[in-house]
């Protein structure tokens with residue numbers, strides 16, 4: 643018996659790499675608009691969307707290839723990118739970037755401050771001391787002690803504890 647093709651309702655846009663919901667003629671709404679305007683089809687917003695502000699006021703920029711802090715769509719918060727350049731490494735899952743002056747699109751390095759959260763580790767002194775050592779090992783180099791205390795900057799790549807407790811930023 644000859645096989646007959648089954649009509650399958652199109653779910654996504656045909657434009658390579660698009661994947662938006664299908665709207666008509668094989669394309670998503672945005673690509674359909676490009677087609678109807680007689681424009682050559684191109685990635686949505688490719689002409690202007692190198693960077694944009696979101697509704698919260700944060701700036702998104704195209705991430706350098708392979709940046710571990712990039713999102714799936716290839717963009718990254720500019721403040722995250724700038725801080726990772728300052729640190730010379732990607733941000734860890736528990737790290738956030740704070741805008742000192744509260745202006746969320748002011749991403750000058752001097753306006754950015756690295757914040758680190760930590761999971762509750764209890765109040766046992768032994769735990770607090772080991773936590774303090776982790777903090778020094780990770781960030782001590784950024785804030786050198788006047789007495790020349792030995793500190794490092796050795797928290798990257800994430801420890802096993804990081805990957806266990808939080809979704810790691812690193813590719814698998």
Ligand SMILES: [Zn+2]
Nearest residue numbers: 655660670673
């Ligand atoms: Zn599309």
